Amino acid sequence: MVRAVTVGRKQLLARLHENREKHEKQYLEAYAGYKERVTQEALKLAEEAKQLKPGDQLRQIHLCAPQNHRIDYDRAIDRMEWDTSDEVMLTEGDFNTYVRDEWDWANTFRHSHSTYTG
Numbered sequence: 001m002v003r004a005v006t007v008g009r010k011q012l013l014a015r016l017h018e019n020r021e022k023h024e025k026q027y028l029e030a031y032a033g034y035k036e037r038v039t040q041e042a043l044k045l046a047e048e049a050k051q052l053k054p055g056d057q058l059r060q061i062h063l064c065a066p067q068n069h070r071i072d073y074d075r076a077i078d079r080m081e082w083d084t085s086d087e088v089m090l091t092e093g094d095f096n097t098y099v100r101d102e103w104d105w106a107n108t109f110r111h112s113h114s115t116y117t118g
Contacts, residue, residue, distance in 0.1 A: 005092075006089050012088060020077070022101075023069060023109075024068075027067075033116030069103065
């Protein structure tokens with residue numbers, strides 16, 4: 001049976017701020033790596049373009065930029081800042097998202113981060 005848990009609102013806000021800062025740092029690291037990879041690939045592509053002969057096609061670069069999910073943290077923080085209660089009730093899903101930092105997009109983000117940061 002799934003049951004809700006009651007948590008301190010200030011404690012939850014602190015965790016959300018901490019998780020948002022960690023996410024922002026990881027996003028910026030990943031984006032820097034992404035820019036480096038795009039630059040490297042673009043330079044290779046420029047060299048390949050110089051070698052093209054009539055009828056040749058230049059390959060394409062297929063790199064996905066990391067996504068910044070700061071807005072998701074901001075929304076959760078805004079909700080908690082506007083709540084006047086000292087305690088809030090979280091479902092298991094909310095707890096996993098807000099406290100454990102297990103958002104729906106977390107696996108995709110971790111993959112993107114590891115792809116561009118080594």
